[in-house]
Amino acid sequence: MSEENVRTDRLVLTRPVPADLDDVFTLYSDPAVWEHFPSRRHTDPATTRGLLDAVDESWQLVGLGSWVARDADGALVGTGGCDLRLGLAWNLGYRLARASWGQGYAQELIRAAVAAARRVRFDLPITAYLLEHNVRSKAAAERAGLHLVWQGPDAGNPDPAAVRLLYADRPLSTVVVRELTAT
Template structure:
């Protein structure tokens, strides 16, 4: 059964469920050092890291009917980013957006984040949507605030990193999560 969220179109973007066929463009996106100024340790230096990441994302589509999308301009086939929501082990939806350097500054992150927020609300509105953001990443903070997420304070994620947390509703004292 195909999820109704597996292929969406926004005003300017084509959002498609991440699949194993996306390994090459996802590796290129996640291996680009320009995309990891705020969290250099997150950069994928081996394609196996990207493959393992794709397994989590594809499993999310199977389990929940919703996970991250590849992002393309509506008029092109080139993957320019990744975004949307993926369920974490604690049940919350993790909001993420990562774009190629050439695609930044066009408001695409807000567009895909809004689509992810809406899709999470349709699939499982009982669970909060949470964005875990490195405190040195003001652009990500602006995206979270512009789509209506509220600052929940600093919390430690599942990897043990202290992060800024934004969510669509008040959160319990100390959720765990990971991107």
């Protein structure tokens, strides 16, 4: 089964293509979707192109990466899925357009991503790496069945007080935690 195009009850999930650049840039340049990490907001399409190149590399290397999520009418709902992180774990992530918040799309996307990751590489843990003050993402990770396995300083964050949380679907070795939280 190809993971590149997946349908859920309400979403069409597709591997990103160059034609998605403008929609994804609009999403990633919206300050509302970066309220918890404003310095990561995209300010030019080249940054978004770099993100899409990294996602494409995940697809090429392991047959799975993030998708572009659209509703039945083709409107962008967001992006998300599981990307391989350092060859050690799947990183579950999503970013939804502000107009799509509170409608259950995150859990729909998460369910599809977890199922796809388990089909592609069941041996790898599924993780979520998020900021402590992002209560919606914490709740989404917990609803997905992930459990807090680490919390500590957010390496590389311009806010020295920022705390990262690492959730996982299973216990992680000390080595894996150290590697996943060092970047």
